[in-house]
Amino acid sequence: MHAAVVTDFGSPDVFEPTELPDPVPGPGQVTIDVTHAAVGLIDVYLRQGLYKGQAGLPEPPYVPGLEVAGTVRALGEGVEGLRAGEPVVTLSGTGAEGGYASVAVADAAMTTSLDGLDGAGVDPALAVAAVPNAATAYLALTEVAHLKPGEHVLVHGALGGLASAFPGVARTLGAAGVTGTVRRTSLERARASALPYDEVLAADDFAEALGDRRFDVVVDPVGGQVRTDSLRVMAPMGRMLLVGNAGGDWEHTVPTNTLWGGNLAVLGYAAGFHLPRHPELARPAARAALEAIGKGLVQIDVQTLPLSQAAEAHRRIERGSVGGRIVLTP
Known part of the structure; x- marks a missing residue:
């Protein structure tokens, strides 16, 4: 798979395009063929090293990215309610890494369908930016x-x-x-x-x-x-x-x-710290989010960049020049 890897803590120049093995889902997980990966301020803080050494957070080299949209690639053991090929979006409860890639692993509990009544017709770029x-x-x-x-x-x-x-x-x-x-x-x-x-x-x-x-x-x-x-x-x-x-x-x-x-x-x-301890809250929250989006109440500006420009996405956030969200397309 293609990935943007943080090779060290520091400036946006630490990003390096890398080819990595495709991940395999574990029990309770899914792999997703990523179409859009959200870029967040927390990604910038992690790359800068503000949380360096904190338990449970990544150390270089790692692939950043908390939230993705795409289609389910494979299901891990015990996963129910999702199917291969289903369009989905993930929430910020699956860790602090893995999204800046063409394939990502996510906890099934934090993964919501965009194919049902609530999510049908929601553009995946808007979904990962807003949901x-x-x-x-x-x-x-x-x-x-x-x-x-x-x-x-x-x-x-x-x-x-x-x-x-x-x-x-x-x-x-x-x-x-x-x-x-x-x-x-x-x-x-x-x-x-x-x-x-x-x-x-x-x-x-x-x-x-x-x-x-x-x-x-x-x-x-x-x-x-x-x-x-x-x-x-x-x-x-x-x-x-x-x-x-x-x-x-x-x-x-x-x-x-x-x-x-x-x-x-x-x-x-x-x-990101609350949902892993209370995964039962994730899907109801996602449904409420999709309801608000469906009513036109969450009109967020979405900027799209290719995965190869992950460093530029971080520079824009550091400059404070993003009103809305940036998403990366592998």
């Missing part, structure tokens, strides 16, 4: 933040690959309103997007712009000062979901006495 993130949004909002109908949601980094899934999923769960924030340079594009935000504000002064308005759930994939400023606009019993750190401030802290005095909660959620 894993929309499933993550669904789980974060239901299992962690416990969003209730009629509540108001604030989403930072509103055009980002993960963040852009939250407004549509929140709408399907009955949110009364969804506001987004972006960098000032992206305001015009964000306001013109088809994502179901009621409004989009500049991130640098969103708290002042909101005045006395308060939010029950804040979704923060950005971190840094945005995280602290969000405490000012949270309603009593409000919940902040930490789902990333795209701003790159790894030293930032939150004043915990503010949480105590304001009756606020800050909750972290990482699907």
Whole structure:
């Protein structure tokens, strides 16, 4: 099979096109002939070495990539509910490697059909770009933040690959309103997007712009000062979901006495660590994601590059020039 291999921790130049043996599925696994592989910020962090030495995460040489779309190639022992040749998409619960290749292995529990009632007609590029993130949004909002109908949601980094899934999923769960924030340079594009935000504000002064308005759930994939400023606009019993750190401030802290005095909660959620422990949640979350996509509520911008340009995909993410998601085609 063709693969893009990370040969060492470091810059995007560490990628090397490589021919590897076709993988064979183990018990409970499937192999997939990959048509599209998603590129995520977590792939960049892993390649940079930010998680170097952490148990369960890959060390060079390895093939990155958490999520793929394609067709089932072969079934491992004990796999039911899928068939060879079936179009599928995987979620972020099968480890942190293997997707940047022409053939990938995935846990069957994390693999969802695109051939059934929910997924029929969904383009595989959109599926791999949107389904894993929309499933993550669904789980974060239901299992962690416990969003209730009629509540108001604030989403930072509103055009980002993960963040852009939250407004549509929140709408399907009955949110009364969804506001987004972006960098000032992206305001015009964000306001013109088809994502179901009621409004989009500049991130640098969103708290002042909101005045006395308060939010029950804040979704923060950005971190840094945005995280602290969000405490000012949270309603009593409000919940902040930490789902990333795209701003790159790894030293930032939150004043915990503010949480105590304001009756606020800050909750972290990482699907890649949660789903392997709770695989029974994966397919219901994927179905909820496909429902939101089918209603046109997850309109994400998808950029497609050939697998040979994996390094360029990472460079674009590092530059912050991707509004949406990049997918690779083997």
